[in-house]
Amino acid sequence: MKRRDEQWRVDLRAAIKAKDRTSRQRVQMPELDGEYRSKVRNEEVNLGLTPELAMQEAQRCIDCANPSCMQGCPVNIQIPDFIKKIEVGEFLEAAKILKETSALPAVCGRVCPQERQCEAQCIHVKMNKEPVAIGYLERFAADYERESGQISVPEVAPPNGIKIAVVGSGPAGLSFAGDMVKLGYDVQVFEALHEIGGVLKYGIPEFRLPNKIVDVEIDNLRAMGVKFMTNCIIGKTLTIKQLEEEGYQGIFVASGAGLPRFMNIKGENLVGIMSSNEYLTRVNLMDAANPEADTPVYKGKKVAVIGGGNTAMDSVRTARRLGAEKAMIVYRRSEEEMPARREEVHHAKSEGIDFLTLHNPIEYIGNDKGRVTHMVLQVMELGEPDASGRRSPVPVLGKTVTIEVDEVIVSVGVSPNPLISQSTPELEVSKWGTLVVDQETMQSTSMPIIFAGGDIVRGGATVILAMGDGRRAAAAMDEWIKSKS
Numbered sequence: 434m435k436r437r438d439e440q441w442r443v444d445l446r447a448a449i450k451a452k453d454r455t456s457r458q459r460v461q462m463p464e465l466d467g468e469y470r471s472k473v474r475n476e477e478v479n480l481g482l483t484p485e486l487a488m489q490e491a492q493r494c495i496d497c498a499n500p501s502c503m504q505g506c507p508v509n510i511q512i513p514d515f516i517k518k519i520e521v522g523e524f525l526e527a528a529k530i531l532k533e534t535s536a537l538p539a540v541c542g543r544v545c546p547q548e549r550q551c552e553a554q555c556i557h558v559k560m561n562k563e564p565v566a567i568g569y570l571e572r573f574a575a576d577y578e579r580e581s582g583q584i585s586v587p588e589v590a591p592p593n594g595i596k597i598a599v600v601g602s603g604p605a606g607l608s609f610a611g612d613m614v615k616l617g618y619d620v621q622v623f624e625a626l627h628e629i630g631g632v633l634k635y636g637i638p639e640f641r642l643p644n645k646i647v648d649v650e651i652d653n654l655r656a657m658g659v660k661f662m663t664n665c666i667i668g669k670t671l672t673i674k675q676l677e678e679e680g681y682q683g684i685f686v687a688s689g690a691g692l693p694r695f696m697n698i699k700g701e702n703l704v705g706i707m708s709s710n711e712y713l714t715r716v717n718l719m720d721a722a723n724p725e726a727d728t729p730v731y732k733g734k735k736v737a738v739i740g741g742g743n744t745a746m747d748s749v750r751t752a753r754r755l756g757a758e759k760a761m762i763v764y765r766r767s768e769e770e771m772p773a774r775r776e777e778v779h780h781a782k783s784e785g786i787d788f789l790t791l792h793n794p795i796e797y798i799g800n801d802k803g804r805v806t807h808m809v810l811q812v813m814e815l816g817e818p819d820a821s822g823r824r825s826p827v828p829v830l831g832k833t834v835t836i837e838v839d840e841v842i843v844s845v846g847v848s849p850n851p852l853i854s855q856s857t858p859e860l861e862v863s864k865w866g867t868l869v870v871d872q873e874t875m876q877s878t879s880m881p882i883i884f885a886g887g888d889i890v891r892g893g894a895t896v897i898l899a900m901g902d903g904r905r906a907a908a909a910m911d912e913w914i915k916s917k918s
Contacts, residue, residue, distance in 0.1 A: 442496065442517055451495040455556075459563040460490045467783035474722065474754040475639040478780055479543070479572075484524070487573040491520035494565045497556055502567060505554035507901025508535050508608065512551060516570055525585070528578035531571060532587050536611030537604060537650045537900065539579065540633060542572025543642050544743075545897040546774050579649050586656045590617035595914060598623065598681040600667045600853070603631025604896040605887030606687035607651070608903030610659045613685075616911050620659045621681075625666040628718065631689055632888075633896070635718040636710075638747050640754070641777075668852035673860075673883070683882060683910045686868060687903065690847040690888035696739070700797030701843075705731060705805040709740070709748045709844035722755055733840025736760045737808060739794055740844030741771035746781050748842045753784055757840075760786050765793040765813050765826040791815070793826065795833070797841065805841055810834050849889045867892050874909035875902055884910050 463480040464470075470478055482490065494516045502512045511530055518527035531538040547553075547568035555564035578584055595618050599606045602624040614620045628634050630647045655661070665671060667688070676684055693708030695701055712730065715721035721730035736757040738749040741764035753760040762781070764771060767790050771778060782788070789810070796809040812832040815824040854862045861869040861879035868885045869878045875890070877883035886902025888894060 441521070445517060445520065446496055449492060454493050454495045455560060455562060457489075457493050459493065459566055460486045460569070462566075462569055464780075467780075467785070470640065471750075471753050471784040473640075474751070475643075477643055478640050481576055482569055482573045484522070484573075484577070487519050487524075487570060488522060490566050490570060491516045493557070494520070495556060501554040501556060502551045502565070503554075505550040505552070507550070507897050508541075508904055510534050510551075510571070512567055515574060516565070516567070519570055519574060524574055524577040525581065525583055527570075527574040529585050529587075531574055532585065532653075534904070535900070536608045536654060536903075537633075537647075537896075538571055539575035539646045540604070540642060540650055541897055541900070542568050542570075542575055543646070544637060544895075546895055548775060550897065579646075584649070584653065586653060587611075587615060589615050589657050592619065592658075593617040595619060595683075596621065596679075596681045597910070598676045598684045599687065600684065601625075601631055601687040601689055601887070601889075602629045602651075602661065603687055603689050603887060603899065604633060605689075605899035605903040605906075606631065606685065607654060608900035609685045609687065609884075609886065609907045610903075611654055611657065612904055612907035613910070614654070614658045616907070618683075618911075622659060622661045623665045623667050623671070624661065624663045625688075626718065627663050629661050629663065631687075635714040636744065636747070638713070638717060638751050640750070641747065666852065668856040673853065673857045673880075677882065683884065683914055685903070685906055685910065686853060686883060686885040686889055687887045687899070688850060688853055688889050690849045690867075690891075690893055692848040692850050692866075693843070694846040694848060695843055696794065696845060698795055698797070700799060700805070703797050703799040703805040704803050705733065705799075705839060706797060706841040706843065709738070709744045709842050710847060712748055712842050713744070713751065716751055716755070730755070731840060732756050733838070734758045735838050736840045736842065737763050737789075737794075737836070737838045738842045738844055739763050740846075741766065741768075741773055741790075742844065743773045743777055745842075745844035746773045746777040748844055749786050750781055750784060752840070752842065753786060761789050762786060763789045763792050763794060763808075763810065765791065766823065767791055767815060770815075770823045789836075791826065792834070793828075794841075798835075805838060807835050808838050808841060810836060847888070847893050849892065853889075865892055873905070874913075875906035876909060876913065881913070 515527040515530040552564035599622040693710045736752040791813045792810040798807040812829045813826040816827040819825040884906040887899035
């Protein structure tokens with residue numbers, strides 16, 4: 434990293450000693466009042482850092498000789514480089530550095546679990562201090578560039594005339610497309626829905642990730658040369674075989690995992706019980722909160738969301754904004770084991786969400802019209818750790834509780850849609866329905882022209898891990914194509 438030896442950085446390190454930097458307190462993210470925002474659906478909760486707060490936080494970075502934070506970043510952002518630019522007020526330069534490796538910096542700054550990735554590796558943590566707020570600073574730089582109107586477009590190589598297809602416009606597909614178009618490829622993205630963005634649009638509410646933010650990132654990819662086609666279902670509208678026949682020399686499958694899982698318990702087919710996928714897609718993408726919509730969503734007053742991940746938090750906080758008088762999370766483990774981001778849990782609590790941990794539904798009860806009215810919960814306790822390292826929940830024999838509900842949203846995981854694998858029998862698929870790929874190159878083990886990443890491979894993961902898959906696949910596909918010529 435040649436920038437590290439530039440004189441301005443040497444002077445910057447000398448201006449504030451490392452001891453002074455590590456003694457400073459982490460800045461707090463300004464946010465909307467909890468009571469107010471629980472009634473307003475489309476206003477973003479986090480308000481972003483001011484330039485003063487951003488520069489103040491950037492001063493906490495000691496510019497390590499071997500920055501461990503980068504080891505925790507799946508897309509290899511040059512973290513100290515962009516933070517040091519913020520420290521000296523060169524905000525637009527910071528944004529350019531982010532775009533060198535990330536196609537979605539404004540998105541990542543909002544939704545990535547930095548506390549478990551880059552920030553977890555920060556040197557401050559090893560000194561028992563709060564890490565540098567890398568996510569806040571990433572968001573600040575991207576937002577500053579957008580709001581300034583001086584949006585930079587990364588350089589791309591001259592066109593090489595080689596056509597590449599991308600199936601799905603979620604984070605994996607967009608990240609892959611950005612890297613491939615930089616290398617000179619002719620990149621076409623196919624999206625099944627009517628809007629570009631995949632899970633960024635249908636799965637994440639605007640109070641956490643506004644659509645306008647996603648649109649700016651997509652427009653930047655368009656400016657680089659990426660082409661998009663909506664309402665095109667690969668496996669139905671077009672097959673993988675047809676893409677090959679049309680001259681695509683590489684195909685990246687990033688179709689996500691949109692098939693919801695249920696628990697297969699008594700009463701689960703009652704009216705008023707739905708998956709988080711359906712609930713969020715209808716509200717976020719189909720205007721279902723509007724009673725005049727073609728498919729309006731039921732607005733429950735006593736809503737239970739089953740699960741403890743980010744999607745569960747998005748669902749319960751959405752229900753609260755749609756008028757739920759009592760909205761609760763029901764989770765079979767303790768709060769400590771919840772996979773949701775700590776920030777999302779904090780926001781949910783400050784919006785009046787109840788948390789019923791160490792409980793698991795075992796039955797739903799309905800009325801004579803077939804609508805859910807109650808749920809029976811098994812009281813749980815934590816046993817020994819499971820394969821993931823989390824302590825396994827086990828039932829407390831003979832101990833259950835029954836709670837009144839009028840809507841239940843199930844958020845216990847997803848599986849890949851089988852459409853592509855069913856229409857392409859040559860593809861090797863795991864017993865979970867995910868595509869089998871080489872984990873280093875993301876290349877299919879059965880069809881070399883196919884590379885894949887994101888939830889179609891992982892079965893459910895974070896935005897940043899999906900983006901990391903996209904970047905890895907782009908580098909590997911580029912090598913593979915060049916090796917054939």
